[in-house]
Amino acid sequence: MQAQQIRITYKKTLLIKQLNFLLEQITDNTKTLIEDPYYKSLLEQIETNKKELVYHLIHNLTKINRLYRIETNQKTLISTEEDILVALDLTKELINPSSILEPKDREYLRLLEAHFITKTFKAREASALFQLKKTQTWRILVKLIIAGILQRNGNPNKGYIYQFPIDPIELPILD
DSSP states (O other): OOHHHHHHHHHHHHHHHHHHHHHHHHSOOOEEEOOOHHHHHHHHTSOHHHHHHHHHHHHHHHHHTGGGSOBOTTSEEEOOHHHHHHHHHHTHHHHOGGGGSOHHHHHHHHHHHHHHTTSOEEHHHHHHHHTOOHHHHHHHHHHHHHTTSOEEEEETTTEEEEEOOOOSOOOOOOO
16 A cells, blocks of 8 residues: 555544544533444444544534434433444544555554554664564554554664554543
């Protein structure tokens, strides 16, 4: 996959986060509920930090479409399959960013996650882990940076330090 497509995907995920934040600001404080057991179990399989973002988007989409949604006695709107599918479609790259990578690069990502998910590392360490040359490792790391999966800090003269980013937007869990 080309670097430009990866950049577009990453920008889309940032826009989804901003959209979700704006929707939260302009809609009222109505509660929503997902009743369908299939979609409940499907959504439970998403990673915790990403699950909250998806639930927020479903919540806000349900509130926007409130005229077409069923309201319970407790003033709670029922989220429909449409709300859930639109939210999942909008957030598919965010839920699984490795899906935008080639299969070979996904394997390298899994290796990095297994060894360095909470630590910083240098390209030399990744090269030893991959058992590849420095230039081959550099190409892989650049793809992961462009996809937004890795962050690079440091000085080119002293060597870059890589790490997995911590999501700066922390949203509260909805009822």
